[in-house]
Amino acid sequence: MTVLLEVQGLHKHFGGVQAVEACSFTAAEGQITGLIGPNGAGKSTAIDLISGFKIPDAGKVRFEGREVQGKTPHVISRMGLIRTFQSPREWPGLSVLENLILACFEPRRERFWRSLRGPSRAEKEKANAQLVEARAILDEFGLFHLRNERAGNLSGGQKRLLEFARMRMAKPRLVILDEPMGGVNPVLGERMAAAVLGFVTAGTSVVIVEHNLPFIERVTDQVVVMAEGRVIAEAPFDQLRGNPAVVDAYLGELPTYDDAES
Amino acid sequence: MHEALLTLGFGLVAAAILSLSALAFTLEYSVTNVANLSHGEILTVGAYCAYLVQQHGGGVILSGLAAAAGGGLLALAVHNGVVDRFVRRGIGGLPTFIATLGVSLVIQNVLVIIFGASNLGYAVPQGAPRTVGPFLWTDTEIQIMVSTVVITALLYVIIVHTRFGKSLRAVSQNRSLARVSGINANRVAALTWLLAGLIGGYAGFILAESVGTFSPYSGFSFFLITLTAAVAGGLGRAVGTLVGGVIVGIALEFFGGYVSASYNLAFAFAILSLVILVRPRGLFVGGRRSVFE
Amino acid sequence: MIDYLVTVLTEGSIFAIMALGLNIVWGWSGDFDLAFYGYVALGAYMTLVLTVGPATDPTTYILGLTLPFPLAVALAVVSAMVLALIVGAIALRHLRGIYFSIVTLGAVYVLYVVTGQFVPLFNGYNGVSGLFDPMGDVLGLDYSSYSFFYLGLCIAVLIIVLLLTTRLNGSRFGLALRSLREDERAAAAFGRDIYVTKLKAYVLGAGLGGLGGALYAGYLTAFNPSAWSPVETIILYAAILVGGRGSTRGVVLGVAVMVMGLQEATRYLPEIANQPSFAPALRLIITGVVLVLFIRFRPQGILPERRFRDKDPAGKGDAAAVEPVVTGPKLDTGAA
Ligand SMILES: Nc1ncnc2c1ncn2[C@@H]1O[C@H](COP(=O)(O)OP(=O)(O)OP(=O)(O)O)[C@@H](O)[C@H]1O
Ligand SMILES: [Mg+2]
Numbered sequence: 036m037t038v039l040l041e042v043q044g045l046h047k048h049f050g051g052v053q054a055v056e057a058c059s060f061t062a063a064e065g066q067i068t069g070l071i072g073p074n075g076a077g078k079s080t081a082i083d084l085i086s087g088f089k090i091p092d093a094g095k096v097r098f099e100g101r102e103v104q105g106k107t108p109h110v111i112s113r114m115g116l117i118r119t120f121q122s123p124r125e126w127p128g129l130s131v132l133e134n135l136i137l138a139c140f141e142p143r144r145e146r147f148w149r150s151l152r153g154p155s156r157a158e159k160e161k162a163n164a165q166l167v168e169a170r171a172i173l174d175e176f177g178l179f180h181l182r183n184e185r186a187g188n189l190s191g192g193q194k195r196l197l198e199f200a201r202m203r204m205a206k207p208r209l210v211i212l213d214e215p216m217g218g219v220n221p222v223l224g225e226r227m228a229a230a231v232l233g234f235v236t237a238g239t240s241v242v243i244v245e246h247n248l249p250f251i252e253r254v255t256d257q258v259v260v261m262a263e264g265r266v267i268a269e270a271p272f273d274q275l276r277g278n279p280a281v282v283d284a285y286l287g288e289l290p291t292y293d294d295a296e297s
Numbered sequence: 298m299h300e301a302l303l304t305l306g307f308g309l310v311a312a313a314i315l316s317l318s319a320l321a322f323t324l325e326y327s328v329t330n331v332a333n334l335s336h337g338e339i340l341t342v343g344a345y346c347a348y349l350v351q352q353h354g355g356g357v358i359l360s361g362l363a364a365a366a367g368g369g370l371l372a373l374a375v376h377n378g379v380v381d382r383f384v385r386r387g388i389g390g391l392p393t394f395i396a397t398l399g400v401s402l403v404i405q406n407v408l409v410i411i412f413g414a415s416n417l418g419y420a421v422p423q424g425a426p427r428t429v430g431p432f433l434w435t436d437t438e439i440q441i442m443v444s445t446v447v448i449t450a451l452l453y454v455i456i457v458h459t460r461f462g463k464s465l466r467a468v469s470q471n472r473s474l475a476r477v478s479g480i481n482a483n484r485v486a487a488l489t490w491l492l493a494g495l496i497g498g499y500a501g502f503i504l505a506e507s508v509g510t511f512s513p514y515s516g517f518s519f520f521l522i523t524l525t526a527a528v529a530g531g532l533g534r535a536v537g538t539l540v541g542g543v544i545v546g547i548a549l550e551f552f553g554g555y556v557s558a559s560y561n562l563a564f565a566f567a568i569l570s571l572v573i574l575v576r577p578r579g580l581f582v583g584g585r586r587s588v589f590e
Numbered sequence: 591m592i593d594y595l596v597t598v599l600t601e602g603s604i605f606a607i608m609a610l611g612l613n614i615v616w617g618w619s620g621d622f623d624l625a626f627y628g629y630v631a632l633g634a635y636m637t638l639v640l641t642v643g644p645a646t647d648p649t650t651y652i653l654g655l656t657l658p659f660p661l662a663v664a665l666a667v668v669s670a671m672v673l674a675l676i677v678g679a680i681a682l683r684h685l686r687g688i689y690f691s692i693v694t695l696g697a698v699y700v701l702y703v704v705t706g707q708f709v710p711l712f713n714g715y716n717g718v719s720g721l722f723d724p725m726g727d728v729l730g731l732d733y734s735s736y737s738f739f740y741l742g743l744c745i746a747v748l749i750i751v752l753l754l755t756t757r758l759n760g761s762r763f764g765l766a767l768r769s770l771r772e773d774e775r776a777a778a779a780f781g782r783d784i785y786v787t788k789l790k791a792y793v794l795g796a797g798l799g800g801l802g803g804a805l806y807a808g809y810l811t812a813f814n815p816s817a818w819s820p821v822e823t824i825i826l827y828a829a830i831l832v833g834g835r836g837s838t839r840g841v842v843l844g845v846a847v848m849v850m851g852l853q854e855a856t857r858y859l860p861e862i863a864n865q866p867s868f869a870p871a872l873r874l875i876i877t878g879v880v881l882v883l884f885i886r887f888r889p890q891g892i893l894p895e896r897r898f899r900d901k902d903p904a905g906k907g908d909a910a911a912v913e914p915v916v917t918g919p920k921l922d923t924g925a926a
Contacts, residue, residue, distance in 0.1 A: 088779075108775075117780065118779055125776070126776060127772055129772055133768075140780055142781075145763055146763065147758075149762075150762055151754070201780070205780060332688045383886065391622060399880075402874050402875070409867055559707040560704070563704060567696075569693070570696050570697070574684065
C-alpha cells in the first residue's frame, strides 16, 4: 500500500480562530479515505490548504512524494490532485457538455497560437474521442438529455452529479470531494456511492468529506476524524466506534446512527 | 510662519472635505455592498444647489443646507431607483457598480444640458486669513473645519448611540441576518443613503467654496480622490475611512505644494494602486493570503 | 450624403475593432477594465509620432519619425500591448471585481494626466496632428477617392479581426477564458493558470484597442486628450452590453446601434437646440440610461453569446454513430 497524499503538521489560523492545528494524516493509493468531523472542525480549510487554495501558516503536504505546500492551485491540479468545493462550482454560463470538455485540461491546445491556427488532424480526432467519452459519462450519470442545457440551470443534485462527471472526465490521480452529498436526496445517494466506488475502479484514489456516516461506513477503507482543527483519530470506520475521543467530538452522535438508518 | 505648517493647514482643509466625501461613500457601500460610481455626482449636485441658492441671495448657511438637501435627495433617488432594485433582484456588486457608472453619466450630462459644460465661479467672501493655533485660515476655511468636525461628531453619535445606528451596523455586517432579526433592511439602507447624500452634498458645497469654481465634472474628479481615501481606510469601515481621508488629504497637499500640483490626481492613484495591491482590505488589516482568500 | 455614409461607416468599423478587443477582456475573460481607452489612445498617439515627422517649434513630442503608415500601426499596436502587459501584470495579479476596475480606472487617469501635463511626451493638451491621408501619396489617390480607400482599409482590417475573434471564440483558448469568467476557482481546480490566461486575454484585447486607435488617428489626422476622456470606454461597454456580451456578432450589432445609430439619430439636434454640447450630452445620457436598463432587464444583450450545441439524439456515446455527425472543427471553431 503506497501513500499517495501525506499531510504533516498543517496549521492555519484566521484572526483569532485556529481553524487547522497540527493536522497530519495520509491517504493511500487505490483507497477511499473518509475525512469526518463536526461542523467547523477544519475539514474544508484542510482541503483548501492541501489543494493550494489557501496558504498554510506551517506544515508540509506531499503528493506522490513531492512537496506541494505553497504551490498554486493550478500547479497542484496539473500534478493530478483535483478537489471539489463544499458548494457546487459548475461553470454556470456554459453548457453541461462544455463543462465536461473543460474538465480535461490540455495545455497545448489551450495555447493562444495553437487556438489561432486551428486544430491539427490528431487533435480533431482527440476532440471527437473526448466528445464521445463525455457523452458516455453523461449518460452514466443520467445527465445526457441535459447536455445542451446551461449548467447554471441544473438542480442542486444535478450539479453534484455534474461535478462527479467532470472528475471522471479529468481522470486525476486523487480527488478530494468536499461534502458531495450535501443537499442530495437519498435515492441519488445510491448513485453517488456507486460513483465514488467507480473512481477507484477507474484508477483514481479518493478523499471524501461527508457528514452522512452510513455513507462513510459503506464506501471508505480508512477514516480520518478531525475536531477543532486537530486530527483525533485515524482508523478504519468500524474501529472508531469504541474511540472515546471520537464519540466525545460527535457528542454521542456516532453510536445512534444505526437507529437512524433503520 | 513656517511653510510646512502653512501647507499642513491647507492639507487639513482638503482632508476635511475629502473625509466627508469618503465617509459618505463608505456609508453607501456599507449597507448595500455597492461601490457607487455616481457618488461624485452627489457632490456636484450639492455644489449646483448651493450655487442656485447663492445666486438668489442666500447666505452661507442656506447654501449649505440646500447643498445637503440636493445631495440627499439625489442619493435617495439613486438608491431607490437603481441600486436597491438591483440588489433586491440579486444582481451582483459588479453589474450594479457598472450601472452606477451609467447613472453618473446621465447626471453629468443632464447638468451639462441645463448649466453648460464650462466652469462656474463660486465666489464667497473669504475674509482675511487669521491665525488659529498654529495655522492660518480664512473664515471660509474655518467654517469648513468646524462644520466637518461637527458633522463627523454627529455621525459618530448617530452610528454608535442611536437605534438607527444600531440597525445600520447590523445591516452592514450581514443584511439577511439583520432582516431575519426584524430590521427593515431596505428602509435602513435607504435612510443610510439619504444620510450619506446629505453629507456628500454638503461636501460638494465646501469643495466648491474652497476651490472657487466647479463644473458638471468636478464631482467625478474629486470622487477619484475620494475612492483613494475610502479604499485606503478599508471600504465600508467608517473610522478607517476618516483616517484614510485625513492621510490622503494631507499627503496630496504636500505633494502639490512641494512636487507638482498638476500631477495630484496621478499621485492619488499611485497611492490607491499601491494600497490595493499591498493591502486590498485597507491599510489597517493585513496578513499573507493567496489569491483565493 | 455619400460622404456622410463613408464617415459613419469608417467610424463604425474602427469602433467595432475596439469593441471586439474589449469584448475579449470583458466578454470572455470577465474583467471590467476601465483602462481600455488608454490603450486606444496610446495606439493613436504612437501612430502619429511615428509618421508625422519631427516636431516644429512650439510643439514637442517624442520620436517624430516618418515611418510608413502600416509599420507605424504595427508598432503602435505593440506599444499598446506592452502597456497593457505592465498594467495587467499588476492589476490582474490579486485583484478582481471592483478592485480591478478601480485600479484600471486609476491607471487610465494617471496616463491621462501625464499625457496632458507632461508636454514633451505627446505635446500636452494640444496633442499631435498632421497625419494627412496616410498612404494616399504612395497610392496616388486624390482627396475624394481617398476617403473611400480609407473606409475600405478599415473594413478590411475589421474583417480580419472578425475572422480572428471568431476562430478564437470557439477554440479551446476561448473556452478556457469563459471558464475563468464563469468560475475562477473551478477553473484553477481544473488546472488553468488564471493569471497567465487572463493576462494573455488582457494584452490581446489591448492590442486590438491599439489597432483601433491607430486607425482612428489616421482617420482623425490628429489626437489630443479632449478626444479621449476616460469616460469614452463606457460607450464601448454600452455597445457590447446591448449587442450581447461575449458574442462576436452581438458586438458588431451593438456598435451599429450604440455608436452609428445613436450618432445618426442625434445628428440634427444641435440646430434644434441651438447649443453645441446638446447632442453629445444627450448621446451620453441615452448611453447611460441604456446601460442601466440592459443590466437590469437584458444582461445577455440582443444577440446573446451562443453555446456549443451537440446535436446527436441517438449518439449516446456510441462511437460508430457519432463519428460522422460531429467533427473536430465543429467543436473547435463552431460558435460556442
Ligand atoms: N475565511 C475564513 N475566515 C475566518 N474564519 C474561517 C474562514 N474559513 C473558515 N473559518 C473558520 O475555521 C473553522 C473551520 O472551518 P471549516 O470550513 O474548515 O470547517 P468544516 O470542518 O469544513 O465545517 P463544515 O462541516 O461545516 O463544512 C471554523 O471555525 C470557521 O469559522
Ligand atoms: Mg466544510
